[in-house]
Amino acid sequence: MANTISPPPYETISYNNHIYRALDIVVLLLLTSLLVYRLLTLNENGFAWLLALLCESWFTFIWFLTVNGKWNPVEHKTYPERLPQKTEEFLPPLDMFVTTADPVLEPPIITMNTVISLLAVDYPARKLACYVSDDGCSPLTFYSLVETSKFAKLWVPFCKKHNIKLRAPFMYFSSDKSIMSSDKSLEFQQEWKDMKNKYERLSRKIQDAVKKGIPPYNLTGDLAVFSNIERRNHPSIIKIIWENKEGLSDGLPRLIYVSREKRLKHPHHYKAGAMNVLTRVSGLMTNAPFMLNVDCDMFANNPQIVRHAMCLLLGSKNEREAGFVQSPQIFYDGIKDDPFGNQLVVLIKYFGRGMNGIQGPCYGGTGCFHRRKVIYGLCPDEVESKASNLTSVTAYEELQKIFGNSTEFIKSAAQALQGKTNIPNTPSNLVEAAAYQVAGFGYEYGTGWGTEVGWQYGSNTEDVLTGMKIHSRGWKSKYCNPDPPAFLGCAPSGGPSTLTQQKRWAIGLLEVLICENNPIFHTITAKLQLGQCLAYMWILVWALRSIPELCYVMLPAYCLITNSNFLPKVHEPAFYGYVALFLIYILYTISEYLETGLSIRAWWNRQRMTIITSTSAWLFAILSVILKILGISETVFEITRKEESTFTDDGDAGRFTFDGSPIFLPGTTILMVQFLALVMGLLSARDGHYGSRFGEVFCSFLVMICFLPFLKGLFGKGKYGIPLSTICKSVVLALSFVQLCKRAH
Ligand SMILES: O=c1ccn([C@@H]2O[C@H](COP(=O)(O)OP(=O)(O)O[C@H]3O[C@H](CO)[C@@H](O)[C@H](O)[C@H]3O)[C@@H](O)[C@H]2O)c(=O)[nH]1
Numbered sequence: 219m220a221n222t223i224s225p226p227p228y229e230t231i232s233y234n235n236h237i238y239r240a241l242d243i244v245v246l247l248l249l250t251s252l253l254v255y256r257l258l259t260l261n262e263n264g265f266a267w268l269l270a271l272l273c274e275s276w277f278t279f280i281w282f283l284t285v286n287g288k289w290n291p292v293e294h295k296t297y298p299e300r301l302p303q304k305t306e307e308f309l310p311p312l313d314m315f316v317t318t319a320d321p322v323l324e325p326p327i328i329t330m331n332t333v334i335s336l337l338a339v340d341y342p343a344r345k346l347a348c349y350v351s352d353d354g355c356s357p358l359t360f361y362s363l364v365e366t367s368k369f370a371k372l373w374v375p376f377c378k379k380h381n382i383k384l385r386a387p388f389m390y391f392s393s394d395k396s397i398m399s400s401d402k403s404l405e406f407q408q409e410w411k412d413m414k415n416k417y418e419r420l421s422r423k424i425q426d427a428v429k430k431g432i433p434p435y436n437l438t439g440d441l442a443v444f445s446n447i448e449r450r451n452h453p454s455i456i457k458i459i460w461e462n463k464e465g466l467s468d469g470l471p472r473l474i475y476v477s478r479e480k481r482l483k484h485p486h487h488y489k490a491g492a493m494n495v496l497t498r499v500s501g502l503m504t505n506a507p508f509m510l511n512v513d514c515d516m517f518a519n520n521p522q523i524v525r526h527a528m529c530l531l532l533g534s535k536n537e538r539e540a541g542f543v544q545s546p547q548i549f550y551d552g553i554k555d556d557p558f559g560n561q562l563v564v565l566i567k568y569f570g571r572g573m574n575g576i577q578g579p580c581y582g583g584t585g586c587f588h589r590r591k592v593i594y595g596l597c598p599d600e601v602e603s604k605a606s607n608l609t610s611v612t613a614y615e616e617l618q619k620i621f622g623n624s625t626e627f628i629k630s631a632a633q634a635l636q637g638k639t640n641i642p643n644t645p646s647n648l649v650e651a652a653a654y655q656v657a658g659f660g661y662e663y664g665t666g667w668g669t670e671v672g673w674q675y676g677s678n679t680e681d682v683l684t685g686m687k688i689h690s691r692g693w694k695s696k697y698c699n700p701d702p703p704a705f706l707g708c709a710p711s712g713g714p715s716t717l718t719q720q721k722r723w724a725i726g727l728l729e730v731l732i733c734e735n736n737p738i739f740h741t742i743t744a745k746l747q748l749g750q751c752l753a754y755m756w757i758l759v760w761a762l763r764s765i766p767e768l769c770y771v772m773l774p775a776y777c778l779i780t781n782s783n784f785l786p787k788v789h790e791p792a793f794y795g796y797v798a799l800f801l802i803y804i805l806y807t808i809s810e811y812l813e814t815g816l817s818i819r820a821w822w823n824r825q826r827m828t829i830i831t832s833t834s835a836w837l838f839a840i841l842s843v844i845l846k847i848l849g850i851s852e853t854v855f856e857i858t859r860k861e862e863s864t865f866t867d868d869g870d871a872g873r874f875t876f877d878g879s880p881i882f883l884p885g886t887t888i889l890m891v892q893f894l895a896l897v898m899g900l901l902s903a904r905d906g907h908y909g910s911r912f913g914e915v916f917c918s919f920l921v922m923i924c925f926l927p928f929l930k931g932l933f934g935k936g937k938y939g940i941p942l943s944t945i946c947k948s949v950v951l952a953l954s955f956v957q958l959c960k961r962a963h
Pocket residue numbers: 317318319320324351353487488489492512513514515582583584678679680681719722723726855856857858859
C-alpha cells in the first residue's frame with residue numbers, strides 16, 4: 219500500500235544556501251587559525267591565554283557540530299489532496315495521546331482545548347481515538363473531560379460543516395473577530411453565536427470547578443472513584459468517556475481517560491511512564507497502527523495535520539524512510555521579540571531542516587506521529603519477516619518476556635508487529651480488565667518496557683532518547699511542517715520557568731550522553747549514521763557547554779583584575795582575526811533571524827539568553843547529574859507552568875522575573891564580578907595600561923550588557939527583583955573571586 223500513491227503525496231525541497239555554507243567554512247577556518255595562533259604564542263602568555271585556548275577549542279568543536287547539523291537543509295511539501303480521497307477505507311486508524319500531570323500548573327481548560335482540537339481534526343472519526351493520561355489523578359481533569367465531550371459533540375460537526383480552520387475554541391473565539399461580517403450567512407452567524415455561548419458556558423463550568431474545587435469528600439456518581447485518592451498513591455482509573463458505538467465517520471472519536479496506578483516509592487518514570495501506559499491501554503482498546511502524541515498545551519492548529527502526516531508515513535517509497543513524523547514545536551501568543559529567547563523559532567527551523575537532511579529530525583516529545591510497531595521495537599529489516607513467524611508458542615514466550623504478562627496485550631502486540639489493522643469493537647469486559655492490568659504499577663517489572671520497547675527510561679528528555687533509539691535501529695524520520703503550523707503550544711514566560719525548563723532539558727540530555735545509550739555507541743554498534751550522531755551530539759552537550767562558557771565569561775574580568783591579557787592587543791594582526799570572527803558571526807546569525815521574519819531585537823534577546831542560560835541553567839544541570847551519579851539525589855521532571863494567554867496589559871510582559879532559586883546566583887555573581895573588574899580596570903588605566911586591554915574591557919562590558927536583566931533585577935521589586943539573600947551571596951562570591959584572582963596572580 220505504501221508505494222502505490224501517484225503522484226507521490228510529498229515533494230522534497232532542498233534549502234541549500236551556498237553563502238551560508240561558505241560562511242560556515244570561513245568561520246571554521248578562522249577559528250582553527252586562531253587556535254593555531256594561540257598554540258604558537260602560548261609560551262609568551264600566561265594562564266588566561268591557556269584557558270582561552272581550551273575554551274576556544276571547545277567553541278570550535280561546537281561550531282563544527284553546528285555546521286554538520288545544518289549543512290544539508292531539507293523540507294517536505296505535503297499534498298493531502300493526493301491521498302486517495304474516495305476510499306475512506308484507505309486511511310489507517312490513529313490513536314491520539316494527550317498527557318497532563320498537574321491541574322494547577324496545567325489548567326484543565328488548556329488541556330481541554332487540546333483534546334477538542336484533536337477530536338475535531340479532518341479525519342474519519344471512527345478511525346480516531348483520543349486517550350488522555352492524567353498523572354495528577356484529578357477529578358477536575360476527569361470532570362472537565364466529561365463536560366468537554368458534551369461540548370465537542372456540537373463543536374465538531376460545527377467545524378466540519380463550516381470548514382472552520384482553527385479548531386481549538388479558545389483560540390478561535392479570541393482571534394476571529396471578523397466573523398460577523400456580511401459575507402457570512404445568517405444561519406452561520408446564528409450557529410456561531412450559539413457555539414460561542416456554549417463554549418463560554420463550558421469554560422465557566424471548568425473555571426468554577428477549579429476555583430471552588432471539587433470537594434474530595436463529596437464525590438458522587440462517576441466521580442466517586444476519585445474519593446480518597448492520593449495523588450502519588452492510588453489505583454488505576456480508566457474510563458471510557460465516549461465510544462462512537464455506531465462507528466460513524468462524522469461522529470465524535472472515542473475518548474478515554476487514563477490515570478495509571480501509582481504507589482509511593484515506586485518509580486513511575488514521569489512522562490515516559492505515562493506514554494507507555496497509554497501505548498498499552500490503547501493497544502488493547504483500539505490498537506491503531508499509528509500514534510500521535512501531544513503535550514497538554516499543544517493543540518492541533520491545522521485540521522489537516524493527520525492527512526499531512528499520512529502523506530509522509532504512507533507516501534514514502536519504503537516504510538524505513540519514515541519511522542516517525544515530527545512537527546516542529548511552535549508557540550502561540552509569544553511575547554514580542556521573544557524576551558526569554560525560548561520560542562526557538564530559528565533553532566527549530568535551521569536544525570529541524572538540517573537533521574531532516576541527515577537521518578531525520580529528533581523526536582521532540584510532542585506533535586509526533588509514531589508507528590506502533592516501531593515503538594514496539596521492530597527494525598526496518600524485520601518488517602517482512604515478523605509477519606510470518608509471530609504465531610508459534612516460542613514466539614509467544616518471547617513476546618511475554620518483552621511485553622509483560624497480559625495475554626490480551628500480547629495478542630494485540632503481535633497484531634501490531636505484523637502490521638495488521640482492524641477497527642476494534644466496543645471494548646469487552648475482558649479488555650477492560652486487561653487495561654487495568656497493563657496500567658498497574660508493577661506491570662513493567664522484568665519486561666522490556668522503557669529499555670527495549672516503548673518510551674525509554676533513564677532521562678528527563680525521554681523524547682530525544684526514544685527517538686535516537688529508533689534512529690539507531692535504522693529508521694529514518696521526517697519533518698512535517700505544513701502551513702498553517704501543525705500544532706501550537708505555550709512557551710514558558712518569566713525567568714524561573716524558562717531557566718527551570720532549560721535545566722531539565724540539559725539534565726535529560728546529559729543523562730543521555732553519559733548512559734550506555736549514547737549516540738557514539740549507537741553509531742559504532744548499530745545503525746545511527748555518523749552525521750546523525752554528530753547532530754545528536756550538538757544537542758546532548760548542552761550542559762557541558764556551561765563550563766567553557768562560564769570560564770570565557772569570567773576571562774575578561776580576570777584579566778582586568780590581574781592586569782593580564784586573554785586577547786591579542788589592538789596593534790597585533792591576530793586582533794583583527796577576532797574582530798572578523800565576531801562580525802561574521804553577528805551578521806550570519808542576524809541574517810538567519812531576518813530571513814525568518816524576526817527582528818534584530820529577537821536575535822539579541824536570544825544571544826543574551828543563551829549566555830544567561832548556559833552559565834546558570836546548564837551549569838545547574840551538570841551539578842544535578844553529578845549528584846545523581848554520586849547517588850545523593852535523583853533528577854526530577856519539574857513541570858512547566860502553562861498559561862492560557864501570556865499577554866498582560868501592564869506593559870511588563872517579557873520583563874525578567876526572579877525567585878529565591880539558587881539558579882539566579884551565577885548570573886548575579888557574574889554581573890558583579892564584571893562590574894568590579896571594570897572599576898578596577900579603569901582605576902589601573904590611569905597608569906596608562908588601558909589601551910593595551912581594549913579587548914578585555916570591551917568583552918567585560920559586553921557581558922554586562924548580556925546580563926542587563928539581572929542589573930534591572932538588582933533594583934526591581936517583588937517578582938521583578940532579585941531576592942536580597944541571593945544578592946548577598948553573590949556579593950560574597952564576587953569578592954572571593956576578586957581575591958582569588960589577585961592571590962593566584
Ligand atoms: O510526570 C509527568 C510529567 C510530565 N508529564 C507531561 O509531559 C508533558 C511535557 O511537560 P512540560 O512540563 O510541558 O515540559 P516541556 O519542557 O514543555 O516539554 C518538552 O520537553 C519534554 C522533555 O523534557 C518533552 O517530554 C515534551 O514533549 C517537550 O514538549 C506535559 O504534557 C506533562 O503533562 C506527564 O505526563 N507526567
